[in-house]
Amino acid sequence: MADDWIARDVAAIARIPAVPSILDVICRTTGMGFAAVARVTEDRWVACSVKDDIAFGLAPGGELKIETTICNEIREHREPVIINDVDKSSFLTHPTPALYGFKSYISMPIVLPDGRFFGTLCAIDPRPAQLENPEIVAMFKLFAELIAFHLDAIDRVAVSEASLSNEREMSALREQFIAVLGHDLRNPLAAIDAGIQTLGRDSLSPRGLSVIDLTKGAVRRMSKLIDDVLDFARTRMGDGIIVQRKPVVIGQVVQHVAAELRAAFPDKIITEEFLPMEKLLCDPARLAQLFSNLMANAITHGSPESPVHVRAVTIDDSFEFSVENAGDPISPQAMDRLFAPFARGDIRSNQQGLGLGLYIASEVASAHGGAITVTSTDAATRFTFRMPAGEGVEL
Numbered sequence: 001m002a003d004d005w006i007a008r009d010v011a012a013i014a015r016i017p018a019v020p021s022i023l024d025v026i027c028r029t030t031g032m033g034f035a036a037v038a039r040v041t042e043d044r045w046v047a048c049s050v051k052d053d054i055a056f057g058l059a060p061g062g063e064l065k066i067e068t069t070i071c072n073e074i075r076e077h078r079e080p081v082i083i084n085d086v087d088k089s090s091f092l093t094h095p096t097p098a099l100y101g102f103k104s105y106i107s108m109p110i111v112l113p114d115g116r117f118f119g120t121l122c123a124i125d126p127r128p129a130q131l132e133n134p135e136i137v138a139m140f141k142l143f144a145e146l147i148a149f150h151l152d153a154i155d156r157v158a159v160s161e162a163s164l165s166n167e168r169e170m171s172a173l174r175e176q177f178i179a180v181l182g183h184d185l186r187n188p189l190a191a192i193d194a195g196i197q198t199l200g201r202d203s204l205s206p207r208g209l210s211v212i213d214l215t216k217g218a219v220r221r222m223s224k225l226i227d228d229v230l231d232f233a234r235t236r237m238g239d240g241i242i243v244q245r246k247p248v249v250i251g252q253v254v255q256h257v258a259a260e261l262r263a264a265f266p267d268k269i270i271t272e273e274f275l276p277m278e279k280l281l282c283d284p285a286r287l288a289q290l291f292s293n294l295m296a297n298a299i300t301h302g303s304p305e306s307p308v309h310v311r312a313v314t315i316d317d318s319f320e321f322s323v324e325n326a327g328d329p330i331s332p333q334a335m336d337r338l339f340a341p342f343a344r345g346d347i348r349s350n351q352q353g354l355g356l357g358l359y360i361a362s363e364v365a366s367a368h369g370g371a372i373t374v375t376s377t378d379a380a381t382r383f384t385f386r387m388p389a390g391e392g393v394e395l
Contacts, residue, residue: 006046009039009118010060013048016150018222021214022121022143023051028211030136032104032125034058037147040071040119048119054126056100070096071107071120078117080108080140085128104129108140112152121147135199142192189226193219228356231363241360241367243283250280250287250319254312257291261299268299269307280319280389282368290364291321293357294372294383298325302381314389319370322384330376338374361385 013019023035033054039046045064052058066072070081070091083089083105086097097105107122121144130136196215204212231241251274258270291310298308302325309324330338339362358372365372370387 006039006044006061009046010048012151012154013037013147014060015154016147018146018150019049020051022147023049025211025215026121026123026140026143027051027053028207028214029139030104030106030123030125030129030131031127032106032123032129034125035121035123037110037121038071038119040066040069040075040117042066042075045069045071056124068096068099070094070105071122074107074109074120075117078109078111080106080137082106082131082137084131087128100124101126103127104131106131106136106140108144110144110148110151112148112155114152118148118151135195138195142195146189146192189219189222228360231356231360241286241363243286243364243367245281245283247279247281248284248287249278250282250284251312253284253288254291254310254321257288257295258310261292261295265299268304270295270299271307271309273309273311273313275313280314282387286364286367290361290385293361294321294323294385297357298323298381298383301325301327303327317389318386319389320384320386322382324380324382326380329378330374330381335374335376339372
């Protein structure tokens with residue numbers, strides 16, 4: 001039974017997509033070589049997620065003897081422990097630093113919203129580090145709260161699912177919960193973003209600027225996940241995708257999305273082809289979301305060596321947007337569920353994300369009176385979106 005909860009908690013942390021970015025930001029910000037999320041009980045210390053640049057030797061699921069860790073003391077008093085330099089601290093004679101060979105240490109308790117102690121978010125390094133400053137402490141506190149929020153959400157979903165016997169009731173409750181979750185996640189995310197903006201106004205080293213850019217990227221990805229979850233909840237609860245149409249030079253929207261993806265994937269070649277067009281009556285923000293989801297899907301699942309080709313044209317009374325990439329063809333089994341929500345594992349089981357991108361793209365297409373079709377062969381995979389132009393195109 002003990003091994004069951006170890007596997008469960010390691011899996012729960014693995015289900016939080018932000019954790020690897022959190023550990024990476026911690027190491028880059030502090031200069032420390034090892035960071036981890038640990039599950040800590042009165043008799044166990046288990047690593048759930050790890051970033052190890054100093055060959056400390058722990059992997060997810062690995063354990064330390066609880067009595068040899070400082071985290072055991074944190075479990076009792078639930079206060080962070082911060083050590084800039086062991087040799088200049090009250091931990092000089094403590095056995096743990098000597099046992100594990102570190103000079104700097106920081107550990108923040110992860111306490112769930114209902115008061116239960118889960119474990120710690122911690123980092124160590126064999127060299128001293130400047131950790132006792134408000135920015136570092138606030139960052140650790142925010143990250144620990146974010147992890148605790150995710151864990152509590154996972155627990156609540158599990159409890160809800162176990163208690164529901166009717167499939168329709170379970171589906172409705174889950175989707176309502178997702179909507180609430182999406183809204184509530186914005187609070188810690190907004191706090192992180194505000195902290196980044198504050199740090200960005202200071203004079204920073206090139207390394208500091210790199211950390212800021214990395215964290216901004218993580219915030220953008222997390223924000224997109226929240227948006228996808230909220231869109232999914234709206235569509236499943238009957239509200240659908242709401243569009244606000246206005247005349248737009250749609251080629252400019254496509255070019256803007258392509259530029260954003262080039263910045264996010266600088267090693268990827270994206271080619272564009274536009275035939276003459278004027279304005280399309282549409283919701284530009286929603287179509288930008290559709291374009292971005294289709295292009296990002298092609299970049300993620302296509303051949304890394306081959307370019308992604310984007311084409312936008314008006315044909316007769318229709319607007320047509322297509323994205324083509326080389327790579328392995330989509331299997332018939334995956335094709336059947338391609339636009340279903342949470343279908344990511346049907347295509348590539350090791351890809352990150354919730355598997356909502358294509359589903360939301362198809363809902364945006366439908367809201368514009370259009371549809372997305374797919375062809376996939378050994379030569380290429382092409383997603384094509386078509387919608388009526390009608391009076392919306394000013395020729």
